[in-house]
Amino acid sequence: MFKDVIIGQYVEGNSFIHRMDPKMKLILTLLYMILLFSVKSIPAYIIATVFTLFIVCLCAVPFKLILKGLKPMIFILLFTAVMNLLMTRGEPLISYELFGRFTLSVTKEGVRIAVLMVVRLLYLLIGTSVLTLTTTPLKLTDGIERLLKPLDVIKVPSHEIAMMMTIALRFIPTLADETDKIMKAQLARGADFESGSIFRRAKALIPILVPLFVSAFRRADELATAMEARCYHGGEGRTKMNVSRIGSRDIKALVIFLIFAAAAAAAEIIV
Amino acid sequence: MISVRNLNYVYGAGLPGSRQALFDINLDIETGDVVALIGHTGSGKSTLIQHFNALVPPTSGTVVIDGINVTDKAAKKSDIRKKVGLVFQYPEHQLFEETVFDDVAFGPKNLGLDEAEIKKRVFDACAIVGIKEKYFGFSPFELSGGQKRRVAIAGVIAMEPNVLVLDEPVAGLDPKGRDGILAMITGLHEQRPEMTIIFVSHSMEDVARVANHIIVMNEGSVAMTGTVAEVFSKGDELRGMGLAVPQITQITDRLRAMGYELPPHIYTLKYGERAIAALLRGEERTDV
Numbered sequence: 001m002f003k004d005v006i007i008g009q010y011v012e013g014n015s016f017i018h019r020m021d022p023k024m025k026l027i028l029t030l031l032y033m034i035l036l037f038s039v040k041s042i043p044a045y046i047i048a049t050v051f052t053l054f055i056v057c058l059c060a061v062p063f064k065l066i067l068k069g070l071k072p073m074i075f076i077l078l079f080t081a082v083m084n085l086l087m088t089r090g091e092p093l094i095s096y097e098l099f100g101r102f103t104l105s106v107t108k109e110g111v112r113i114a115v116l117m118v119v120r121l122l123y124l125l126i127g128t129s130v131l132t133l134t135t136t137p138l139k140l141t142d143g144i145e146r147l148l149k150p151l152d153v154i155k156v157p158s159h160e161i162a163m164m165m166t167i168a169l170r171f172i173p174t175l176a177d178e179t180d181k182i183m184k185a186q187l188a189r190g191a192d193f194e195s196g197s198i199f200r201r202a203k204a205l206i207p208i209l210v211p212l213f214v215s216a217f218r219r220a221d222e223l224a225t226a227m228e229a230r231c232y233h234g235g236e237g238r239t240k241m242n243v244s245r246i247g248s249r250d251i252k253a254l255v256i257f258l259i260f261a262a263a264a265a266a267a268e269i270i271v
Numbered sequence: 272m273i274s275v276r277n278l279n280y281v282y283g284a285g286l287p288g289s290r291q292a293l294f295d296i297n298l299d300i301e302t303g304d305v306v307a308l309i310g311h312t313g314s315g316k317s318t319l320i321q322h323f324n325a326l327v328p329p330t331s332g333t334v335v336i337d338g339i340n341v342t343d344k345a346a347k348k349s350d351i352r353k354k355v356g357l358v359f360q361y362p363e364h365q366l367f368e369e370t371v372f373d374d375v376a377f378g379p380k381n382l383g384l385d386e387a388e389i390k391k392r393v394f395d396a397c398a399i400v401g402i403k404e405k406y407f408g409f410s411p412f413e414l415s416g417g418q419k420r421r422v423a424i425a426g427v428i429a430m431e432p433n434v435l436v437l438d439e440p441v442a443g444l445d446p447k448g449r450d451g452i453l454a455m456i457t458g459l460h461e462q463r464p465e466m467t468i469i470f471v472s473h474s475m476e477d478v479a480r481v482a483n484h485i486i487v488m489n490e491g492s493v494a495m496t497g498t499v500a501e502v503f504s505k506g507d508e509l510r511g512m513g514l515a516v517p518q519i520t521q522i523t524d525r526l527r528a529m530g531y532e533l534p535p536h537i538y539t540l541k542y543g544e545r546a547i548a549a550l551l552r553g554e555e556r557t558d559v
Binding site: 181182184185186187188189190191192206207209210211214215 | 321324326348349352353356357359362364365366367377378381382412426427430
């Protein structure tokens with residue numbers, strides 16, 4: 001059930017991207033997303049494609065693994081494509097009369113936007129996968145904490161947010177294991193999760209959800225006690241064991257990205 | 272009658288990081304036997320018992336229970352689960368219903384039985400595990416740890432399987448809770464002699480007390496099978512696998528090595544106590 005989800009799955013490596021500072025990686029991922037959604041022309045997309053392939057090659061994570069992570073998203077991609085195909089007004093290519101009242105038509109603009117949207121989402125997913133596959137969850141949350149730090153002035157609890165994220169990520173595999181165990185135990189008692197109407201199947205999940213919640217609360221309680229026993233009292237005055245700083249590597253990465261971004265912007269203006 | 276033939280199981284077969292958990296398992300378990308499954312952590316005990324219930328499909332090999340090939344994909348899962356009841360480790364973690372009665376009734380309900388039969392089975396199962404009627408309306412979450420475990424076990428017994436498999440039924444319980452569960456297994460065997468009981472345990476004392484036969488697993492293979500006496504007479508081999516013989520056997524083995532004459536096959540504390548007491552009395556007499 002969970003084998004295709006690659007969020008929070010870190011692939012060990014020593015590539016340029018692996019060694020970058022998590023703060024810079026987060027900033028660049030954000031800028032990359034903005035870039036993808038602000039360009040519209042084909043030449044700009046070619047430049048974005050080159051950049052995406054460049055980071056995929058650079059991160060030294062098997063491409064197969066990245067593709068595996070895209071699998072659960074196929075439905076969303078298809079849905080986006082179909083919606084855009086059918087809902088965009090413009091010069092019709094194919095028309096189809098529905099009940100003699102509505103006209104469904106695929107337009108030239110629709111095809112263009114559908115393709116662009118799918119490409120955008122695909123690159124977005126690849127880009128964020130590269131981020132999570134090359135950064136340990138611990139470093140990632142550390143990066144988020146550091147980026148949110150300036151917001152402390154307006155009372156944003158940056159340390160607490162980061163701690164909650166760390167804990168949530170840490171418990172994904174634990175809860176997945178637990179779900180598997182409970183499911184097997186209920187199957188052994190004759191539970192049936194696979195047949196019947198949607199309503200029946202939803203009801204069949206109760207024997208899994210109740211024990212899962214009970215155990216999640218128990219674990220949360222135990223963890224809180226264990227943290228307090230080790231004198232955890234929140235982020236105030238807390239220092240880091242490993243402090244990662246922006247270095248020359250990160251500046252290089254930023255420059256490379258900016259060159260690509262400038263090229264994409266130029267292409268956008270010229271066309 | 273359970274027969275396992277050439278059973279192999281590989282975790283994550285065909286993927287990087289796959290690991291073989293079971294290697295060519297061959298076993299025969301007689302109907303009505305009480306069998307202890309022992310082996311160090313990670314020796315494949317839990318993986319093996321999940322095959323008895325068709326919860327995991329084997330990589331190769333077969334498990335046949337009373338003539339039904341449970342490893343056959345065409346076999347009806349509900350028939351298999353009616354035949355083999357599996358109690359997981361810490362079964363109290365799967366309780367979910369609002370009342371004890373409803374939780375025990377969950378299995379029988381899934382079998383599609385009628386109300387009267389379900390009620391009868393819940394009463395019978397709770398009597399076997401020693402849950403009194405006054406608890407039927409309680410929420411399972413209000414009970415103590417030992418009671419929760421009994422309710423969870425009753426939930427499987429209520430399905431009246433021909434084979435009952437318990438994975439470490441006494442793990443994490445206090446001495447009183449342990450005694451209760453072990454006495455329950457012995458009692459169940461007396462009341463339902465036709466039911467085959469298989470249990471996983473790390474306590475050699477518990478094994479000696481409850482089981483007739485022992486299966487020893489080591490590194491995913493069956494290392495030894497035999498009666499309690501046969502297996503526990505091979506103390507050195509067991510120690511080589513990170514296991515042991517009961518403490519009383521360790522003591523009597525030492526005494527025998529020191530030259531005292533004791534009867535062979537001492538595995539339970541009661542018998543050992545009597546034998547040593549007899550030895551002491553005998554020696555006193557010769558001294559006088």
